[in-house]
Each structure stands twice: as structure tokens, then as C-alpha cells.
Amino acid sequence: MTLDIAFAGIVNGLMSGGIYVLVAVGLTLIYGVLHIINFAHGSMLMLAMYGVYYLFKPPLGVDPYVALPILVAGSFAFGYVLYRGLIGRFSHGKDENILLITLGLSIIADNAALFFFTGDTQTIDVAWAGRFVEVGPALIPMPKLVSFVASLALCAALGLFMAFSDTGKAIRAVAKERQGARLVGIDVENIFAISYGIGIACLGAAACLLMPFFYVSPSSGHAFVLVAFTIVVLGGMGSFAGALVGGLLIGIVESLGGLQFGEQLGQIGIPLVFILILLFRPVGLFGSR
Amino acid sequence: MRSRFGLLCAAGLVAALVYPLLFGGPVALLWRSNYAVNTGFLILFVAFIGQSWNIAGGFAGQTSFGHVVFFGTGAYVSTILHVTYGWNPWLAWPLAAAAGALVGWMIAVLSFRAGLKGSYFALITLAFAEVFRILANSVPITRGGLGMLIKADPRPENFQFRDAISFYYLALALCVLSIGIAWWLTRSRFGARLAAIRENEDAAMALGIDVFREKVRVLALSGAMCAAGGTVYAQKYLYIDPVIAFGVDKSVEMLLVSMVGGAGTIFGPLVGAGVLHIVGEVTRDLGNLVPGVKNAQPLALIVYGAILILIVRYLPDGLTSMFVRRGRAPRNG
Numbered sequence: 001m002t003l004d005i006a007f008a009g010i011v012n013g014l015m016s017g018g019i020y021v022l023v024a025v026g027l028t029l030i031y032g033v034l035h036i037i038n039f040a041h042g043s044m045l046m047l048a049m050y051g052v053y054y055l056f057k058p059p060l061g062v063d064p065y066v067a068l069p070i071l072v073a074g075s076f077a078f079g080y081v082l083y084r085g086l087i088g089r090f091s092h093g094k095d096e097n098i099l100l101i102t103l104g105l106s107i108i109a110d111n112a113a114l115f116f117f118t119g120d121t122q123t124i125d126v127a128w129a130g131r132f133v134e135v136g137p138a139l140i141p142m143p144k145l146v147s148f149v150a151s152l153a154l155c156a157a158l159g160l161f162m163a164f165s166d167t168g169k170a171i172r173a174v175a176k177e178r179q180g181a182r183l184v185g186i187d188v189e190n191i192f193a194i195s196y197g198i199g200i201a202c203l204g205a206a207a208c209l210l211m212p213f214f215y216v217s218p219s220s221g222h223a224f225v226l227v228a229f230t231i232v233v234l235g236g237m238g239s240f241a242g243a244l245v246g247g248l249l250i251g252i253v254e255s256l257g258g259l260q261f262g263e264q265l266g267q268i269g270i271p272l273v274f275i276l277i278l279l280f281r282p283v284g285l286f287g288s289r
Numbered sequence: 290m291r292s293r294f295g296l297l298c299a300a301g302l303v304a305a306l307v308y309p310l311l312f313g314g315p316v317a318l319l320w321r322s323n324y325a326v327n328t329g330f331l332i333l334f335v336a337f338i339g340q341s342w343n344i345a346g347g348f349a350g351q352t353s354f355g356h357v358v359f360f361g362t363g364a365y366v367s368t369i370l371h372v373t374y375g376w377n378p379w380l381a382w383p384l385a386a387a388a389g390a391l392v393g394w395m396i397a398v399l400s401f402r403a404g405l406k407g408s409y410f411a412l413i414t415l416a417f418a419e420v421f422r423i424l425a426n427s428v429p430i431t432r433g434g435l436g437m438l439i440k441a442d443p444r445p446e447n448f449q450f451r452d453a454i455s456f457y458y459l460a461l462a463l464c465v466l467s468i469g470i471a472w473w474l475t476r477s478r479f480g481a482r483l484a485a486i487r488e489n490e491d492a493a494m495a496l497g498i499d500v501f502r503e504k505v506r507v508l509a510l511s512g513a514m515c516a517a518g519g520t521v522y523a524q525k526y527l528y529i530d531p532v533i534a535f536g537v538d539k540s541v542e543m544l545l546v547s548m549v550g551g552a553g554t555i556f557g558p559l560v561g562a563g564v565l566h567i568v569g570e571v572t573r574d575l576g577n578l579v580p581g582v583k584n585a586q587p588l589a590l591i592v593y594g595a596i597l598i599l600i601v602r603y604l605p606d607g608l609t610s611m612f613v614r615r616g617r618a619p620r621n622g
Contacts, residue, residue: 037408090602096352099408100548100601103354107541107594111587118584222537226419229412264434265427271419278413279403 017251079200350487363516389516436530551607
């Protein structure tokens with residue numbers, strides 16, 4: 001691997017990493033506040049990607065970037081209702097149980113997609129998708145660059161929201177000290193549902209940014225779920241900064257792994273990192289227990 | 290009560306023994322020939338690999354999301370020995386089981402040394418299965434994504450049979466054996482220690498149980514059983530590839546039949562396999578009746594997902610708990 005190729009690989013990995021950050025931030029938020037592992041995270045991203053696809057297709061013809069607010073609002077509502085109606089009733093038992101519930105949800109989502117949308121791989125063609133930006137020896141496809149910048153901007157916006165808004169403060173209070181939050185009059189169940197909704201809303205945004213350069217099929221969710229978990233354990237469960245650094249790192253690991261070991265064997269990097277982190281540093285880079 | 294239950298088991302066994310003769314013999318000529326026998330095979334086979342999950346996930350409480358790692362190991366070890374090195378598959382079979390035990394031992398030592406529990410253990414098994422799938426997809430010895438074909442040569446000494454009935458009886462024998470192992474777990478000190486670990490690991494440790502050693506043992510046992518199933522699968526269908534051998538679907542299937550039938554019960558996986566098979570068939574048939582439905586298979590899986598959620602919510606000890614009153618206290622959560 002020459003230096004130029006490695007550089008291009010790193011730049012490309014960073015670009016993919018941006019999207020991963022957005023996906024993982026949702027997962028880590030849900031974990032940090034609710035202490036549940038949302039195994040359906042990938043499947044919900046897949047559903048959101050189909051949402052973008054069908055909005056783009058005639059007769060609607062909505063550009064994926066224009067669709068972003070729609071998807072974010074829709075995903076938030078979906079997550080909120082799902083938590084209130086189903087997940088919230090389970091979230092205080094054994095942690096394997098909630099994992100099994102969300103596994104059940106992902107089975108339902110994946111197969112509902114297979115049933116309604118068929119197993120075909122779907123892509124959308126936006127006019128400007130073929131444009132490239134030159135960064136040194138690396139060529140970056142325009143939609144990837146947009147997704148990277150927008151992902152990080154959205155994460156920053158979420159960070160500001162968490163830091164300064166009343167709701168954000170309440171979420172952090174609940175995450176730190178449930179009982180105490182309840183005692184000072186915070187509606188904890190509502191905060192749980194809002195947090196879950198925000199976690200899913202991140203997926204809605206990620207779907208809009210992904211679709212211009214990626215594809216969707218009913219099994220897309222499965223492809224993303226382990227990536228998202230790996231980032232979250234790498235960064236430390238529940239840590240925002242961890243998700244940010246973890247996402248970018250995993251993007252680079254994936255890209256360089258693919259370059260060095262080829263398309264097939266290169267995929268091994270992600271589950272391997274996941275295993276190694278859990279075995280040797282289960283608190284992750286930024287987590288503490 | 291006890292003897293009546295024994296009688297019921299004996300009656301069930303006799304029915305299972307006679308079943309292929311009734312539906313596979315003369316009747317089969319009039320009806321869809323091997324359909325009934327193959328259905329029986331599938332239920333018994335899934336019950337067997339489900340029981341291997343149940344021994345770790347149910348009896349010892351170590352929920353795994355990647356049990357297929359053992360299944361695939363067994364399938365690949367025996368197939369590589371047979372196809373590439375010319376071993377007799379009967380001889381390769383115990384080696385496949387040993388390889389499954391070894392992988393189980395390895396995963397258990399690594400994970401339990403690191404203190405992984407609950408969801409973290411479940412997720413790391415999933416990651417191990419992914420690592421194995423990617424390896425099987427890329428290394429030459431497994432022929433990558435092309436998969437491995439076993440040459441059809443239907444002779445009993447070759448672990449291939451001309452008729453479906455032989456595989457049915459093999460699956461029946463394995464299923465009965467696995468139920469025997471599960472029964473032994475309810476009677477033996479080993480099983481009692483596992484139950485203690487499942488209910489409260491700290492308390493088990495305080496009682497002087499070597500929690501780590503018992504968990505490693507149970508995972509090796511479970512891995513050996515599941516790997517033995519992998520070999521049977523490969524010999525029955527004469528083909529394996531990385532997705533069949535290490536895909537997430539089989540992991541979910543094993544977990545599902547045990548959870549639905551009753552995790553930690555002797556007959557849970559068998560009941561679960563039977564019920565889910567029937568539910569799946571009925572869903573597909575109903576789906577096909579609806580005009581415009583081309584592929585009703587996903588419908589069955591949607592129903593499975595819904596059943597899993599309902600079981601965890603309302604019947605955490607599975608369907609068998611509706612009929613059998615058990616001595617132990619209800620689980621928390």
C-alpha cells in the first residue's frame with residue numbers, strides 16, 4: 001500500500017465514519033439514558049432508508065436532502081410511539097429480555113421490508129451524485145462529503161441541544177440519576193420516550209445522507225447493526241465523544257481493512273475490533289464504570 | 290403424576306418411531322411422498338440444535354446470539370475432512386463435535402475471563418459468528434463464497450441415505466439423546482450448579498461454585514452438540530456455504546425454538562420447534578391464499594418475531610410452562 005493510497009483510504013474512511021457517528025450517537029444516547037441495547041437499531045435505519053427511497057421515487061420526487069426534516073420528524077414520532085407502546089413496558093427487567101424484544105422487532109422489520117419492498121437492492125440517482133471533490137491524492141464523491149459535514153453538524157447540534165435546552169438537561173439528569181430526576185419533578189417516562197425518539201431521529205437523518213451514495217435492501221439493517229455496536233463499545237457505552245471518535249476510527253479501520261485484505265476478508269476488522277474491545281477494554285476509549 | 294408423565298413420554302416416542310412408517314410408507318405413495326418425513330426430520334433436527342442452545346442459554350442462563358458459530362464449525366470441519374482429505378464422514382463426525390467443543394471452550398474462556406455477562410455475552414457470540422462467517426468466505430480451505438459440495442454417494446457407510454426415513458431416525462435419535470442430556474442436567478449436581486449460576490451468579494460464587502469453570506464446561510458441551518448437528522445438516526443437504534453455516538438466521542432459529550417452547554426446560558426446544566413449524570406452515574398457506582402475495586415466507590418470520598416478543602413479555606418460561614407446574618420460583622423481570 002503506497003502512501004497515496006493509504007491517504008485516500010483514510011480520507012474515504014473518515015467520510016464513511018461521519019455517517020457511522022450519526023448512527024452510533026443514536027444508539028449510545030438510547031443506551032446512556034435507558035440502559036437498553038437497541039438491537040433493532042440497524043433495522044430501523046433500513047426502514048428509514050426505504051422512507052427516503054419512496055419519498056424520492058415518483059410521484060413524490062422529494063430530494064433526499066429536502067426530505068431530511070420530514071424523516072427526522074417522522075423517525076422521532078415513530079421512536080417515541082414505539083417506546084411508549086412497546087419497549088417502555090420491558091425496559092426495566094433483565095437486560096437480555098430487552099435485547100430479545102428488540103431482536104424480535106428487528107426480525108419483524110426486516111421481514112416486513114422483504115414482504116412489502118421485495119429483496120431487491122434499491123438505489124436513488126440524484127443529478128449531482130457523480131461530482132467529485134479533490135483532496136490531495138484522494139477523490140471524494142460529493143454526496144459523501146456532504147454526508148460527512150452534515151453528520152458532524154447534526155451531532156454538534158444535538159450536543160448543543162443536550163447541553164443547553166431544558167429537555168436536554170432533563171435527559172442528562174435522567175441518565176445520571178433516575179430517582180433524583182423523578183424527585184425534582186421530571187416526567188421520567190416521557191424523557192425515556194423522547195430519548196428513544198431522538199435516537200431513532202438520528203437514523204432518519206443518517207438515512208437521508210446515506211441514500212445518495214448507498215443502497216438499501218431488507219438486509220441493510222443487519223449490515224449496520226454490528227458496526228453501530230462496535231463504535232459504541234469502542235467509544236464507551238453512553239459516551240457522545242466516544243461515539244464521535246469511535247465512528248471515525250471504525251470508518252478508517254473498515255476502509256484500510258478493505259484496501260489491505262480485500263473486499264471479503266477486509267470486513268473482518270469490525271467484528272474483530274468489537275471482540276477485542278469487549279475482551280480487553282470493555283469500558284471503551286472514553287467510558288468509565 | 291410422575292408415572293403418567295413417563296407414560297406420555299413413552300407414547301410420544303412410540304408415535305415418533307411409527308410416524309414415518311405410517312406417513313412415509315404406503316400412504317406416501319398416495320400423498321406428497323417425502324413431505325411428511327422431511328417435516329418430521331426438520332422439527333426433530335431443529336429441536337436438537339435448539340436443545341444445544343437451551344443447555345447454555347436456558348439451563349445455564351448464558352444467552353447467545355451467535356450459536357451458529359458451533360453449527361458452522363461442525364459442518365465445515367466434517368465436510369473439509371471428508372471432501373478435501375477423503376475421510377469417512379462417520380469418522381469426521383466426532384472430530385467435528387470436538388471442534389465445536391473447542392470453539393465453545395475458547396469463546397467461553399475469553400468472554401468469561403473478561404467478565405462478560407448478559408447482553409454483552411450475547412453480542413460477543415454474534416461477533417464471533419461474524420468473524421467465522423467472514424473467514425469461511427475468504428480462506429481457500431473452505432472454498433470461500435462458492436461453498437462446498439459433497440459428492441452424492443448414497444451409501445449408509447458413507448453417511449448418506451437414499452431414503453428420507455433414515456435421516457428422520459437419525460434426527461430422532463439425536464433429539465432423544467439431547468433430551469436425555471437436558472434431563473440429566475435437571476438431576477445432576479452439574480445441572481444444579483448451572484441453575485444456581487443462572488439464578489444468581491454472585492450467590493452461586495458465594496456458595497463455593499467455580500462459576501467460571503462451570504460456564505466454560507457448559508459452553509463446550511453445547512458447542513459439541515451444535516457442531517454434531519452441523520455435520521448432519523451438511524450430510525443431509527450435501528452442500529454448505531458461509532451464509533448457511535454461519536449466518537445469523539440459524540442462531541435466531543435455535544434461540545427462538547428454545548424461548549418459545551421454554552428456555553431451561555427439557556422439552557422446550559422440541560415443543561418450540563413443533564409449534565413454530567406448524568405456525569410457519571399455516572402462515573405461509575394463509576399468505577398464499579391472499580391474492581397478489583408472491584412470497585409468503587417473510588410473513589412466517591414476521592409472526593415468529595411477534596411470537597418472540599409476546600413470549601418474553603407474557604410467558605418468559607415458554608409454552609411448556611403453561612402445562613407443567615415447576616418447582617422453582619418465577620424469574621425476575
